[in-house]
Amino acid sequence: MTDADPPPFYAAHVFVCTNRRQDGHPRGCCAASGSEKLRDYMKARAKELKIPAIRVNSAGCLDRCEFGPAMVIYPEGVWYRPVSTEDVEEILQVHVIGGGRVARLMLTEQDVPPPKR
Template structure:
């Protein structure tokens, strides 16, 4: 199938947004750090509960391993937008749920600009 050819069928879109959150936990003092050591677990617990409580069935949420920017954590990435967030408080999670997931507006103050 060439790049310009139309697909034979359209793939179903399961989620409007799909969040992947790093759950990596390295030992204290590890030189790379980790999202877990930066306090990610309570944030991701809150995010999962909010998605469930708000009945946001069009939002996927997946626990991920290392996303590669360990010292910047806690980190999550939301697709299909490709937005990387660095929430640090429960209020940050609430704002992502309300603004990004429910209203489709990126929360610019929480966006993590990544450089390699």
């Protein structure tokens, strides 16, 4: 961010992959891993907690299919792999509200998809 950039519209902008591929696709897909349910829970829970300036959006493929469900939180650009509503709750409490990180759920530079053929 430079001095010329406007301030961010959201304090936290969460993108949850809800991409759906055909059954049996070798890379899998986040929707088949329950990402839509997790996105819906996160949206409802953020509203319930009255978290200011948060936006939870669906995203197309985030290209981390093998590790799904995948989500990324900006402006930090931190990637997570939540598999339950309890994981989403922890991400909201620790990352979004508390400013920390949930290390056990983070996708890192070591979590890369296999090379495309």
